[in-house]
Each structure stands twice: as structure tokens, then as C-alpha cells.
Amino acid sequence: MFGFNNISIDKKSRFSFPAKYRDAFINSNENQIVITKDPQYPSLKVYLGSEWDQISTKLSSLQGLDPIVRNLQWTILGNASVCDFEPSGRMQVLISADLKKYAQIEEANRICLIGMGNKFEIWNQENWEQRQTGGSLATEILDIVLPESIKDMSF
Amino acid sequence: MFGFNNISIDKKSRFSFPAKYRDAFINSNENQIVITKDPQYPSLKVYLGSEWDQISTKLSSLQGLDPIVRNLQWTILGNASVCDFEPSGRMQVLISADLKKYAQIEEANRICLIGMGNKFEIWNQENWEQRQTGGSLATEILDIVLPESIKDMSF
DNA sequence: ACAGAATCCGGCTTATAGACCAACTCATAT
């Protein structure tokens, strides 16, 4: 579940997971994934079902009167899309128009899928390269001061 | 698992581990290695499977909203490539175009593989020599201020 | 100089990504 992949999305905004991750999905009995917005950068996060259960449970239980927490709830929970996933099959995922817009991949026919161990990120190639070479993005959100309640969470 | 090796990479960007390390791999039941970017210098890191499990688990559990942590996650986890050894016992490793570029070995047909005990490093020969003689590299990243959460980690 | 081992090289095989197409569903309008 690691590493960089440049993959295509078809006209219907579908992409398929690289086959090299298949065994990991099967071994961990994952049959759904969740795709949602990244709160920090114009990119998307893809969680395994089990990972998502933990994150969403924890995040939704937090005190929403804190504006930072509420923003995270909106962004992460409010845009999540659950997708049934058959690891023995083609492992295809649909990206909604709204998520494509957020990640600035409306016009693109290729995306970058980055394996981060327990999750994946989806980036527009230019944004990704700029970020990796130390450049900053117009839309990034810097210096979030995290409330104590989420210091131990990893999104 | 120590020492300096100057070895060749072929047209398909593969290299094979010096045979002198083979017994050590077999004895420790390692059947895969992971190759990824070094966060500090234009070079690559090669971890044994078991070592990688520890590092990646710890690193992916950290709070990704911290920009330094997220950069390390991107660099180390997001560029990792897992590689199984050949059934015949030969230990061949493919270096992706992206990793070659990062380590500045795009045009090279030889690399330096440095055994560091529990991991290896891969360098472009000129960079390695310059670094060993105290010279500085144009692209190195100095003085990372590490957050408390990763002070005890060794990459 | 020779023998054995390690390394390098390139062809062959297999698996996969990506594109194309067919079928089905659903919505709308007549």
C-alpha cells in the first residue's frame, strides 16, 4: 500500500487501483473504500473501510463548537463517498464531479495515486510535483493550530 | 550488511544485490526489500521488509496535519516501492524513473550501494564522493527541525 | 592461467492498464 502511481481515469471518471495492492486488500478483508476531501490541500483521500470506521467515529464524536473541528467534520465527513469494492475483480472507483473539482482534476485524464500505508492520496500531477519540490500551492491551508482533542488523530 | 559497493544498473534500470549479502538475507527470513527516497539528500534508501514494517507503521500513524510530518510521509511512504526477490534466489531490484531522477542517476550506468547495517543507501558516485569529502550538495535539505513525535525514529 | 563464482544482459512469458463496446437502467417526453 505504498508508492507513487500515475494512472488514467476514463471518460466516466473511473479509475482502477493498481493490481499490486490487491493482495493487501484481500488479506485485510476490505470490501469497501471511502473517498473524500483532504482538509489541507487540493487533493483527495482514500481510506480503507476499517480505517474509515475509526476516523469517522472519532471525528464525529468531537465537540463541533470548535471551529477547526467543525471544519474538519464538514470537509472529511461531509464529502465522503463510500464505494463497494471487490478486490478479486477490477477494483474500480468512481470520482464524483464535486471531488474532481476540489482536487483540480476536472479536465485531467490522469491522476497521481499515492500509497501512504493505511490510506491513499489522489493528486493532480502538477500540484503533486510542485508540492514535492517544495513549491507552495495557491490553495493550501497552512499552520492549522490543532485543538488537543485531535492531536493524536492521523487523517 | 555493511560497506561500499559500486555496481551497475542495466538498461531496464535494474541492479542486483551483491551476493555477499545473500546469506544475511536468507538467515533473517527476508524475502522483500523496499526502496524509497531519502528525505534529506538526493539519494535512495533500501530497507529490509521487516525494518520497513516498523518504520512505515510508525510514520503513517503520526499526525499528518503537521507539515513536517506530512512531508516525511509523502517522501518516504509515498515513493516506496516494494520488491520481491526472485524465486531463484537472485536479488534483483528495479529503480523507477522517478527514483532515478531523484537520486540524480538518470544517465548513470553505475551506482554506489552503501551497506549501513539494517539498511542500504544508493548514491550517484559523484554526490557520494563530494559528501564524503565534506563538500555540500546543491539539493540537500539541511536543518530539519523534527517534531517531538518523531525524535526517536531512525529512518 | 585456470576454475569457479558473481555479475550482467537480453529474450521470453505472463499479467495488467487502458480503451473500446455492449447491455442495462432510468428518466423524460410524446
Next chain:
DNA sequence: ATATGAGTTGGTCTATAAGCCGGATTCTGT
């Protein structure tokens, strides 16, 4: 109620890339 068309889903095919393997070449130690 039926026909039309758009949107969605799933299947199949093919070029490409990854994995596997054997032989040629180079290296090392005696």
C-alpha cells in the same frame, strides 16, 4: 404506455510493462 436517449455498469480485447529465466561475460582467488 411506449419510445427515445442519456447515463451507468460491466465485459472483452490488446499494447505495454513487469516478472522470470538462461546464457554470456567479467571478476576473483589460487
